[in-house]
Amino acid sequence: MTLLRVEDLKKVYADGTAALNGIDLTVEAGEFIVVIGPSGAGKSTLLRCLNRMVQPTSGKVLFQGTDTTGVSKRKLREIRRSMGMIFQGFNLVERLSVLANVLHGRLGYMSAWRGALGLFAKPDVEEATRLLQRVGLGEQLHKRADELSGGQQQRVGIARALAQKPQLILADEPIASLDPASSEIVMNSLYTFCKEDGIACLCNLHQVDVAKKYATRIIGIYKGTKVFDGTPEQLTDEMIDYIYNQHNDKASDQSEADGRLARALKKETA
Amino acid sequence: MMKAEQLLRERRGKRNQLIVFLAFLAALTVWSAIGTNFTPGALWGGIGDGAGFLFVDLMPPDTAELPGLIGPALDTIYMSFVAMVIGALVASVLSIFAAATTSPHPVFQVGMRAFSAMLRNVPVIIWTILLVASFGLGKLVGTLSLIIVSIGMLVRCFAESLEEIDLGQVEALRSVGASYWQVITQAVLPQFLPSLIGWALFNLEVNVRASTIVGMVGGGGLGFTIQSGLKLFQYKEVSMAVLLVLAIVLATEFLTNRIRERII
Ligand SMILES: Nc1ncnc2c1ncn2[C@@H]1O[C@H](COP(=O)(O)OP(=O)(O)O)[C@@H](O)[C@H]1O
Ligand SMILES: [Mg+2]
Numbered sequence: 001m002t003l004l005r006v007e008d009l010k011k012v013y014a015d016g017t018a019a020l021n022g023i024d025l026t027v028e029a030g031e032f033i034v035v036i037g038p039s040g041a042g043k044s045t046l047l048r049c050l051n052r053m054v055q056p057t058s059g060k061v062l063f064q065g066t067d068t069t070g071v072s073k074r075k076l077r078e079i080r081r082s083m084g085m086i087f088q089g090f091n092l093v094e095r096l097s098v099l100a101n102v103l104h105g106r107l108g109y110m111s112a113w114r115g116a117l118g119l120f121a122k123p124d125v126e127e128a129t130r131l132l133q134r135v136g137l138g139e140q141l142h143k144r145a146d147e148l149s150g151g152q153q154q155r156v157g158i159a160r161a162l163a164q165k166p167q168l169i170l171a172d173e174p175i176a177s178l179d180p181a182s183s184e185i186v187m188n189s190l191y192t193f194c195k196e197d198g199i200a201c202l203c204n205l206h207q208v209d210v211a212k213k214y215a216t217r218i219i220g221i222y223k224g225t226k227v228f229d230g231t232p233e234q235l236t237d238e239m240i241d242y243i244y245n246q247h248n249d250k251a252s253d254q255s256e257a258d259g260r261l262a263r264a265l266k267k268e269t270a
Numbered sequence: 271m272m273k274a275e276q277l278l279r280e281r282r283g284k285r286n287q288l289i290v291f292l293a294f295l296a297a298l299t300v301w302s303a304i305g306t307n308f309t310p311g312a313l314w315g316g317i318g319d320g321a322g323f324l325f326v327d328l329m330p331p332d333t334a335e336l337p338g339l340i341g342p343a344l345d346t347i348y349m350s351f352v353a354m355v356i357g358a359l360v361a362s363v364l365s366i367f368a369a370a371t372t373s374p375h376p377v378f379q380v381g382m383r384a385f386s387a388m389l390r391n392v393p394v395i396i397w398t399i400l401l402v403a404s405f406g407l408g409k410l411v412g413t414l415s416l417i418i419v420s421i422g423m424l425v426r427c428f429a430e431s432l433e434e435i436d437l438g439q440v441e442a443l444r445s446v447g448a449s450y451w452q453v454i455t456q457a458v459l460p461q462f463l464p465s466l467i468g469w470a471l472f473n474l475e476v477n478v479r480a481s482t483i484v485g486m487v488g489g490g491g492l493g494f495t496i497q498s499g500l501k502l503f504q505y506k507e508v509s510m511a512v513l514l515v516l517a518i519v520l521a522t523e524f525l526t527n528r529i530r531e532r533i534i
Pocket of ligand 1: 017019041
């Protein structure tokens with residue numbers, strides 16, 4: 001069965017920015033899909049419309065057959081807990097322990113007050129400990145999250161997502177803030193765990209080589225429109241060029257104008 | 271080119287504005303000096319009288335009165351401390367509604383800001399006078415007035431700290447399916463706690479100072495002793511009480527600074 005079906009998804013932000021102009025896509029169980037596109041193309045917006053961190057303007061997001069765009073608060077919590085999310089900035093609660101951060105992945109399953117008081121059940125704590133061992137951080141359980149390196153923090157982020165027992169993981173540029181060595185470890189972990197646990201993944205990336213290495217399918221977005229959807233082999237160099245290298249003449253005009261302005265201001269103060 | 275010229279014009283405009291503002295400030299100063307009959311001579315004369323009162327009538331402080339002042343001094347400390355604890359507890363809940371980042375709805379935000387502004391902008395002395403009228407003299411009234419202004423001040427300070435938290439951490443918890451209060455306690459509170467403690471300690475200092483004023487209009491503690499002493503011309507006792515106030519204020523500042531260093 002199709003895990004996720006997106007139909008004619010549009011998003012116009014309050015300031016009038018049209019970030020998505022009608023996106024259609026499907027995700028089957030177990031797929032590892034990489035979304036590529038230049039910065040500002042709408043990749044982050046797309047991911048956030050799926051778990052409704054951003055409210056879509058129109059269109060449908062069918063997750064396991066349920067349209068998520070209009071569901072109640074209660075149902076939305078259930079949908080969100082079935083989709084893990086991984087962030088470019090890791091977004092760990094820095095002053096809490098590594099273990100507490102992974103346990104946060106269980107909040108969607110807990111009663112409101114037990115979760116609010118942080119009364120995690122013993123099986124949850126055991127599972128979180130196992131997950132941290134699995135991502136190679138079994139020794140760091142009780143460290144404060146901000147004491148870890150970037151790469152380690154992102155692995156905690158992955159463990160938090162896995163703790164949700166999700167069907168789908170949404171990863172928004174998970175390696176954009178990391179050095180090459182950590183990037184490799186993080187991408188390998190993400191890919192392996194998704195594969196082992198049968199979790200589908202939608203991963204925003206801007207490195208095409210990394211995309212080609214891991215993706216079972218690649219989706220290209222340009223200015224809020226899907227311009228490519230195919231296998232890594234089908235993503236030709238011309239296609240990459242088409243997605244990325246659309247030169248914007250206005251931009252060079254602007255920088256020239258700024259230069260003139262700077263010179264004029266200098267004269268004024270001299 | 272158009273844009274550059276516009277900016278140059280704006281700059282010249284700003285300079286003219288500054289000149290007008292300074293001229294206005296000078297005029298205002300002269301006008302208020304005339305309005306209040308202020309002259310450097312009057313200031314000089316006042317200093318003479320004040321010094322006489324300070325060095326002849328008030329000196330030396332009567333240390334024999336010290337045992338009798340311990341009770342009121344402890345009252346001053348209790349009042350300030352209780353007002354800080356209750357004020358911080360109430361304000362930490364109210365400020366969640368007042369901060370843009372945590373408020374469940376903008377309506378709460380506006381309402382809570384207005385409410386706390388009212389508590390804070392009515393001077394503590396007025397609150398005490400109002401409360402004395404309904405509850406009579408005493409520590410209870412002093413404590414209540416301090417609680418009121420503590421809430422007013424802390425809601426504002428807390429809300430400002432809450433608006434500076436890292437929203438990425440909030441986003442992460444919302445994305446796992448956490449409920450509103452789960453996000454507040456698990457993502458907001460850990461970030462907010464250091465500034466909560468910092469502001470509460472600052473509030474304690476403010477309360478200790480304000481408690482003297484509160485006491486003088488009937489709110490108990492050392493302020494009340496000072497006021498009664500002045501009425502009975504017991505100036506040596508008054509100066510002893512003033513010294514005690516000073517000691518308490520300095521001790522509080524010293525202690526709160528030490529605690530602050532520890533947590534931050
Ligand atoms: N909260 C927002 N309000 C207004 N515009 C936004 C907001 N978030 C993103 N945008 C705009 O929407 C477009 C798509 O942004 P985004 O989804 O972040 O792209 P990407 O992740 O591909 O870089 C950009 O033009 C961006 O400026
Ligand atoms: Mg982005």
